[in-house]
Amino acid sequence: MPTKQKTNMEISITSLEQLSKSAILERFIEALNDRNLTYYAQDWMKSMGYANMDELHHAISPLIDAMTDAHIDASENIKLVYRCDQGRVYEDWKLSLLGLTYLALNSPHKTKKMNRLQFKIISDYLSNRKKGKKMEAGDIPLANFY
Secondary structure (H helix, E strand, O other): OOHHHHHHHHHHHHHHHHHHHHHHHHHHHHHHHHOOOOHHHHHHHHHHHOHHHHHHHHHHHHHHHHHHHOOOOOOOEEEEEEEEEEEEEEEEEEEEEHHHHHHHHOOOOHHHHHHHHHHHHHHHHHHHHHHHHOHHHHHHHHHOOO
8 A cells, every 4th residue: 555655656746847847948948039039119119100108019919910920939029028117117028129120110100210121121131032042030120220
């Protein structure tokens, strides 16, 4: 009889170890995804043409939908975070360069800079297609645009 209990105990410990390893692996994968999330949406909001946080928040859902439609993992490009400033906690979004560019290009208030950026991205994309080169997220000129 003690052998049976010991076996059950060993199974429980093994299950806990597997759960712990699974949680560690999940955190590692999350950290890998987060390394590309280098832009805070609120820091870029005004320069992208968003007048207020409501406009920015309304743009997030179409961003996630577009990524899903394109079979791009949204969690690698956008993440809800909480920031603190002078004792005030508020929501913000951390974005990859791809996510930031999408928001900029779909801004409700187009500026001359945004129009030029759109044509630059399209022109670069078409030029690279002619050369047979695939355009990567790092090729998007937004980070150097301002």
